[in-house]
Amino acid sequence: xxxxxxxxxxxxxVGALLVIGYALLPVAWILALSLKPAAALGDGRFLPxxxxxxxxxxxxxxxxxxxxxxxxxxxxxxxxxxxVLLGMLAAYAIVxxxxxxxxxxxxxxLAIAMFPPVAVIGPLFELWRGIGLYDTWPGLILPYxxxxxxxxxxxxxxxxxxxxxxxxxxxxxxxxxxLQAFRYVIAPLAAPGVFTAAILVFIFxxxxxxxxxxxxxxxxxxxxxxxxxxxxxxxRFELPxxxxxxxxxxxxxxxxxxxxxxxxxIVAGLTAGAVKG
Amino acid sequence: MAEIVLEGIAKxxxxxxxxxxxxxxxxxxxxxxxxxxxxxxxKSTLLKIIVGLERPSAGEVRVAGExxxxxxxxxxxxxxxxxxxxxxxxxxxxxxxxxxxxxxRLPATEIAARVEEAAAILELTELLxxxxxxxxxxxxxxxxxxRAIVRQPAAFLxxxxxxxxxxxxxxxxxxxxxxxxxxxxxxxxxxxxxxxEALTLGERIAVLRRGAxxxxxxxxxxxxDPANLFVAGFIGAPAxxxxxxxxxxxxxxxxxxxxxxxxGPRGGSxxxxxxxxxxxxxxRVASTVGExxxxxxxxxxxxxxxxxxxxxxxxxxxxxxRLGALAEELGLPGEHDRRRLVARLGSDxxxxxxxxxxxxxxxxxxxxxxxxxxxxxELG
Ligand SMILES: Nc1ncnc2c1ncn2[C@@H]1O[C@H](COP(=O)(O)OP(=O)(O)OP(=O)(O)O)[C@@H](O)[C@H]1O
Ligand SMILES: [Mg+2]
Numbered sequence: 001x002x003x004x005x006x007x008x009x010x011x012x013x014v015g016a017l018l019v020i021g022y023a024l025l026p027v028a029w030i031l032a033l034s035l036k037p038a039a040a041l042g043d044g045r046f047l048p049x050x051x052x053x054x055x056x057x058x059x060x061x062x063x064x065x066x067x068x069x070x071x072x073x074x075x076x077x078x079x080x081x082x083x084v085l086l087g088m089l090a091a092y093a094i095v096x097x098x099x100x101x102x103x104x105x106x107x108x109x110l111a112i113a114m115f116p117p118v119a120v121i122g123p124l125f126e127l128w129r130g131i132g133l134y135d136t137w138p139g140l141i142l143p144y145x146x147x148x149x150x151x152x153x154x155x156x157x158x159x160x161x162x163x164x165x166x167x168x169x170x171x172x173x174x175x176x177x178x179l180q181a182f183r184y185v186i187a188p189l190a191a192p193g194v195f196t197a198a199i200l201v202f203i204f205x206x207x208x209x210x211x212x213x214x215x216x217x218x219x220x221x222x223x224x225x226x227x228x229x230x231x232x233x234x235x236r237f238e239l240p241x242x243x244x245x246x247x248x249x250x251x252x253x254x255x256x257x258x259x260x261x262x263x264x265x266i267v268a269g270l271t272a273g274a275v276k277g
Numbered sequence: 278m279a280e281i282v283l284e285g286i287a288k289x290x291x292x293x294x295x296x297x298x299x300x301x302x303x304x305x306x307x308x309x310x311x312x313x314x315x316x317x318x319x320k321s322t323l324l325k326i327i328v329g330l331e332r333p334s335a336g337e338v339r340v341a342g343e344x345x346x347x348x349x350x351x352x353x354x355x356x357x358x359x360x361x362x363x364x365x366x367x368x369x370x371x372x373x374x375x376x377x378x379x380x381x382r383l384p385a386t387e388i389a390a391r392v393e394e395a396a397a398i399l400e401l402t403e404l405l406x407x408x409x410x411x412x413x414x415x416x417x418x419x420x421x422x423x424r425a426i427v428r429q430p431a432a433f434l435x436x437x438x439x440x441x442x443x444x445x446x447x448x449x450x451x452x453x454x455x456x457x458x459x460x461x462x463x464x465x466x467x468x469x470x471x472x473x474e475a476l477t478l479g480e481r482i483a484v485l486r487r488g489a490x491x492x493x494x495x496x497x498x499x500x501x502d503p504a505n506l507f508v509a510g511f512i513g514a515p516a517x518x519x520x521x522x523x524x525x526x527x528x529x530x531x532x533x534x535x536x537x538x539x540x541g542p543r544g545g546s547x548x549x550x551x552x553x554x555x556x557x558x559x560x561r562v563a564s565t566v567g568e569x570x571x572x573x574x575x576x577x578x579x580x581x582x583x584x585x586x587x588x589x590x591x592x593x594x595x596x597x598x599r600l601g602a603l604a605e606e607l608g609l610p611g612e613h614d615r616r617r618l619v620a621r622l623g624s625d626x627x628x629x630x631x632x633x634x635x636x637x638x639x640x641x642x643x644x645x646x647x648x649x650x651x652x653x654x655e656l657g
């Protein structure tokens with residue numbers, strides 16, 4: 001290998017390391033904090049001297065955190081399911097059907113995505129109180145769905161557009177109902193798009209603090225980001241830093257797992273070979 | 278297996294495009310029927326109406342005597358091969374071919390048997406486990422055919438199934454397709470814009486132009502007795518030579534010579550403008566014609582194909598509006614005041630580019646067309 005090639009490789013390696021370090025440093029810091037015993041939290045060291053799991057034990061001992069975790073998982077999963085399912089049908093219709101106001105639907109969806117959530121919090125709070133959705137799962141699933149649906153529609157529409165129309169028609173001639181053609185041919189081909197949309201929606205719902213803080217009040221529906229904000233120390237003179245760190249580590253795990261598992265599915269070029277290209 | 282009848286079928290798309298004029302067509306049971314015409318003439322639209330993917334704006338489709346106009350494509354038991362093949366990329370070859378049978382809820386053993394059989398016919402047995410991405414163009418084409426034949430459908434509808442293949446494979450697949458259809462005896466409607474394909478495959482051919490059927494007939498009919506200028510210019514390669522001419526009695530005055538037409542003078546006494554069509558093979562090197570009229574052609578281009586020799590030469594002839602429009606539509610060579618003609622001569626003729634050559638015309642084979650309507654003028 002010549003000198004230039006070596007230099008180039010060095011450049012990319014070092015560059016990549018820098019970027020990864022920059023991105024992961026806060027994560028490492030939180031992880032280190034979560035493993036420090038309460039007394040050592042302020043010792044100014046990066047690595048804990050005597051790692052302990054006491055904060056983890058503490059957050060799971062309290063009823064609040066496990067309940068919040070369950071709420072987070074359930075609400076995010078249901079919102080994702082609903083949003084992706086609706087998004088798929090809407091996107092398919094938008095791409096395949098020629099109906100009046102097709103571009104209007106897409107435009108309106110985008111406008112909703114641009115809409116600042118803060119602006120609806122107040123009215124939503126009143127409304128939810130009035131109709132009994134306050135502090136319930138549907139009370140969070142609905143706004144999450146609403147704000148992620150446009151994203152899902154746009155992502156999925158982009159994928160559907162890549163699928164040749166001939167494939168739907170071939171399936172119809174082969175004896176499929178429109179729904180069967182969608183299920184057996186179109187949906188599998190759009191799978192990478194479905195997973196992409198699902199991950200995006202899940203992360204939005206999982207990370208949301210705004211709605212969760214405003215629209216929940218008890219363990220019935222409070223999700224992890226909101227629950228963390230209500231953590232209290234073991235005494236009123238102590239900041240719950242260790243518990244917050246431990247909780248933060250715990251909430252990062254499912255999202256990371258999700259992305260790792262589905263990353264393999266998000267392979268481009270699944271439609272290769274459908275038509276002569 | 279079934280007879281397909283179209284009665285007064287017309288199609289107007291929502292945006293106002295009149296893709297099909299009212300059309301009547303009868304495709305016989307077991308026939309290999311070809312729809313041919315230039316791009317955009319409505320061939321695919323007609324096919325999609327037969328298979329049910331498009332609704333006609335007017336008219337009726339009958340298959341084996343039963344009206345199917347409003348029927349869903351899934352209930353018509355027809356198999357279609359798309360120009361793009363449209364094989365399912367996420368399924369293996371076996372799954373692709375089994376798909377229509379699974380939808381029809383056939384028992385698994387029957388499905389396996391039929392897929393094996395179709396695969397054997399199409400020589401796909403070794404490829405059954407592969408995905409479409411790992412197949413060549415010809416193999417994909419065969420998979421698409423396989424998916425059609427496993428169903429034992431009432432009819433095959435093929436939309437330019439060979440146009441994505443390279444020239445050599447196209448000829449090979451064309452032969453195989455013809456053999457397959459004869460073996461299965463299934464009514465087949467084959468769409469193409471390639472007149473050679475149409476002539477070699479079709480038992481009968483319909484020529485379509487701008488959504489209107491120009492002529493229906495056997496390849497021989499279309500070649501020897503074109504109903505109008507469009508069919509005359511479209512069928513045959515190289516194309517029929519078309520020239521403005523004047524007809525007076527039995528004398529046909531062409532730009533380069535005057536011919537005596539056989540069969541004596543025709544009805545009208547006065548001279549009238551016509552368009553004369555001469556197939557390339559109806560030119561002769563003059564010495565072999567003997568007495569007949571001859572003209573000198575300045576040879577522009579010589580194509581030697583072993584058995585045949587194609588000689589291209591120019592004739593000074595302003596073409597009327599009609600001929601000009603037609604030449605443009607069909608992509609025929611020539612400029613506004615010159616016509617480029619082609620003669621097919623025996624390969625023993627030793628003429629070279631730039632030389633002059635004395636040519637005669639087989640007067641009995643000249644066809645005449647009305648310059649206004651484009652319709653054929655019957656001789657004799
Ligand atoms: N969905 C549609 N909406 C409006 N016009 C259409 C539609 N589909 C086809 N057309 C028009 O109808 C005419 C016939 O189209 P068609 O696809 O049948 O042509 P074709 O003969 O198959 O051509 P090609 O050889 O290029 O495939 C064309 O002018 C086309 O633009
Ligand atoms: Mg077409």
